[in-house]
Structures are given as C-alpha cells and as structure tokens.
Amino acid sequence: MAEYHPNPQYRHARRLPIGRNHPQPWEHVVSISGGKDSTALYLLAIERGMPFTAVFADTGHEHPATYEYVDRLADLAGGPPILRVKADFTEAMARKRAFILGKWPAAGVPMERVERAAALMVPTGIPFLDLVMVKGRFPGAKSRFCTDELKIVPMWYGVQKPILAAGRTLVSWMGVRGEESLARRDLSRWQRMNPAPYSLRKGERDQAQGWRAYAYRPIHAWKRDDVFAMHDRHGIAPNPLYAQGADRVGCWPCIFAKKDELRLIGRIDPAVIERVEEWETIAGDVSKRGEATFFCVTDDPLYEHGTKVERGQHGIRSKMQWAMTAHGGRQYDLMARFEAGASCSEIGACE
Ligand code: SF4
Numbered sequence: 409m410a411e412y413h414p415n416p417q418y419r420h421a422r423r424l425p426i427g428r429n430h431p432q433p434w435e436h437v438v439s440i441s442g443g444k445d446s447t448a449l450y451l452l453a454i455e456r457g458m459p460f461t462a463v464f465a466d467t468g469h470e471h472p473a474t475y476e477y478v479d480r481l482a483d484l485a486g487g488p489p490i491l492r493v494k495a496d497f498t499e500a501m502a503r504k505r506a507f508i509l510g511k512w513p514a515a516g517v518p519m520e521r522v523e524r525a526a527a528l529m530v531p532t533g534i535p536f537l538d539l540v541m542v543k544g545r546f547p548g549a550k551s552r553f554c555t556d557e558l559k560i561v562p563m564w565y566g567v568q569k570p571i572l573a574a575g576r577t578l579v580s581w582m583g584v585r586g587e588e589s590l591a592r593r594d595l596s597r598w599q600r601m602n603p604a605p606y607s608l609r610k611g612e613r614d615q616a617q618g619w620r621a622y623a624y625r626p627i628h629a630w631k632r633d634d635v636f637a638m639h640d641r642h643g644i645a646p647n648p649l650y651a652q653g654a655d656r657v658g659c660w661p662c663i664f665a666k667k668d669e670l671r672l673i674g675r676i677d678p679a680v681i682e683r684v685e686e687w688e689t690i691a692g693d694v695s696k697r698g699e700a701t702f703f704c705v706t707d708d709p710l711y712e713h714g715t716k717v718e719r720g721q722h723g724i725r726s727k728m729q730w731a732m733t734a735h736g737g738r739q740y741d742l743m744a745r746f747e748a749g750a751s752c753s754e755i756g757a758c759e
Pocket of ligand 1: 467547552554555558559658659661662663664758759
C-alpha cells in the first residue's frame with residue numbers, strides 16, 4: 409500500500425486502512441482521556457493531517473491536573489480543540505426521587521430516611537456522583553456501569569450519533585495498546601463495530617447496527633516507549649501525574665485502583681479521600697440498604713462473606729489504611745478483574 413503523507417513534516421505517517429471509493433464521507437473522532445496513550449493518539453492524528461474531532465468525556469472525578477492537561481493540550485500541540493462531553497442524569501434523578509417517595513415507605517423504610525434520600529436526589533453537576541446516586545451504589549467489577557454511562561454514552565450522543573445519523577461514516581480512534589493486557593492484545597487494529605453504548609435500549613442499538621462505524625486502533629502495536637517518544641517529538645510533556653508516580657490517569661481513584669495507586673493518592677492527594685468518603689455517605693443515604701462503599705466489598709480480602717457491610721469498616725478510609733501498611737491483608741488484584749471485563753478494554757475509554 410502506498411504511503412500517504414498529507415503533512416510532509418511527518419514521513420512515518422501511514423495511510424488509514426480504508427477503501428478509496430467508499431460512498432460516504434469519513435468523520436474521524438479521537439477519544440482523549442488525558443493519559444499518555446490517548447495523547448499520543450491525538451498527536452498521531454495531527455501528524456496524519458486530516459480533519460478530525462477530539463473529544464474528552466468528563467466524569468467529574470478526574471484529578472485537577474488531568475483537567476488542566478486536557479484544557480491545554482490542543483494549544484500546546486497545535487491541534488483541533490478538544491470537545492468536552494458530560495453525562496447528564498437530571499431526568500434519571502427525578503425518576504429515582506419519585507420512586508423513593510412512592511415505593512420506599514411501602515417497603516418499610518423509615519420516613520426520616522425516605523425524606524433524606526429524596527432531598528439528596530438532585531443533580532450535583534458531578535456525573536460520577538449523580539450516577540452513583542441514581543444506582544444507589546458504586547460501580548464494581550461485576551457491574552461496571554461507569555465507563556458506559558460516564559464516557560461512552562455522552563460521547564455517543566454528543567459526537568458519534570450526530571455523525572452517523574447524518575449519513576456519514578464514523579472512524580473512532582482508540583488509544584489501545586496490545587501489550588497492556590491479554591484482552592487488548594487480541595483486538596484488531598481496524599474493525600467494523602456497533603458504536604451504540606450497551607446501556608441503550610435495544611431499538612436504538614439496532615438502529616445503530618445499520619450505520620457505518622469503525623474502530624481504529626493505530627497504536628495497538630506500540631510499546632510504552634513509543635508513546636513517550638511521540639510526546640517528545642512534539643515537545644509535549646505527558647500528564648504530570650506520571651512524573652508523580654501514577655501508572656495510569658482517569659478517575660481519581662478508579663474503582664479498580666490497586667494498592668500502589670492508593671498509596672500514591674495517600675501521599676500526593678489525601679484530600680480526595682475525604683471527598684470519596686463524603687460520596688460514600690451520600691450514596692449510603694440514597695441506597696435502600698443504607699450503606700455504600702466506593703470499593704466493592706466482595707473484592708475485599710478482609711471482608712468475611714455474610715457479615716454486615718459498614719462504611720467505617722469497608723469504606724475508602726479503611727482501604728487507605730490497609731494500602732498504607734506493609735502487611736495490610738492478603739493481596740488481591742482488581743486489575744485482573746478489570747481486564748476480564750468488556751468495554752474499557754476494548755475501546756481504551758479508561759486508561
Ligand atoms: S476510570 Fe475506572 S472508575 Fe472511571 S469510568 Fe473507567 S473503570 Fe470506571
């Protein structure tokens with residue numbers, strides 16, 4: 409295949425694996441997370457020299473450094489602006505409030521708790537927290553609704569669906585590298601896909617089935633060093649969280665945070681623990697069970713099956729204490745469970 413260099417400054421740029429005589433116009437959409445891989449992807453898209461849309465899904469639960477990094481990236485790199493999309497749970501929260509007022513009293517929940525939960529059920533402007541309130545729980549390995557609802561859905565409605573509904577072909581660029589995990593290794597660089605989020609109603613997913621959309625993973629074969637080399641070539645420093653010891657960026661912390669990440673947060677940003685602790689209290693108040701913990705208790709090696717879940721014992725504060733100790737209980741690897749899941753691994757929405 410002939411090499412294609414729309415921008416002669418970058419001789420390594422390669423033609424996209426798409427047909428020349430395709431009847432519909434292509435629209436390239438690059439997903440940005442603020443992490444090293446999606447930044448490299450953005451820089452690669454600039455090198456390719458064709459028009460593209462860059463989009464960042466704001467969960468409301470990122471480190472301030474990540475927001476600042478995403479805000480400045482386009483100017484620093486000389487690329488297109490990075491659109492910010494955000495999930496809105498206003499309607500879902502109104503439905504949940506009506507459900508609480510209508511059903512909880514009949515289920516025997518004391519009126520004091522019913523009224524407190526209903527009063528809390530108003531949008532906070534923090535998508536992560538609003539979603540947790542709607543669900544009455546935090547996401548976990550077996551119910552990872554966060555990626556879909558906080559990232560994929562807003563990207564779908566904000567950017568992807570309008571492109572497809574207008575009869576154009578979507579090329580969704582994903583910053584996924586095969587060496588990151590077994591699940592990612594087996595993904596192909598280029599594949600036809602149904603981009604409609606899994607959480608949509610069947611009718612909407614069926615409609616999307618007929619639209620032309622492709623997943624494009626141009627850095628799939630790249631090594632970690634290639635990613636940083638791309639930053640260097642453009643004179644762009646990676647997200648400063650890496651220099652502070654972070655292995656990944658994204659939700660801060662992620663529900664799959666490992667012990668090392670919790671230690672890092674305890675060292676460089678302990679205030680975030682208070683915020684998450686407050687969220688646990690709110691989530692507990694709007695949960696019929698009366699308790700909610702940021703990390704799934706059944707993944708907790710210190711949790712004995714069948715015992716009562718309590719924030720004081722299983723909440724983020726106790727998890728931080730466990731992480732900060734050298735002998736804080738059995739090791740467990742949430743990331744292994746993370747990789748066993750679906751959407752995050754495939755699309756690289758969570759780095
Ligand atoms: S980074 Fe973690 S918590 Fe955030 S959406 Fe992805 S999987 Fe969920």
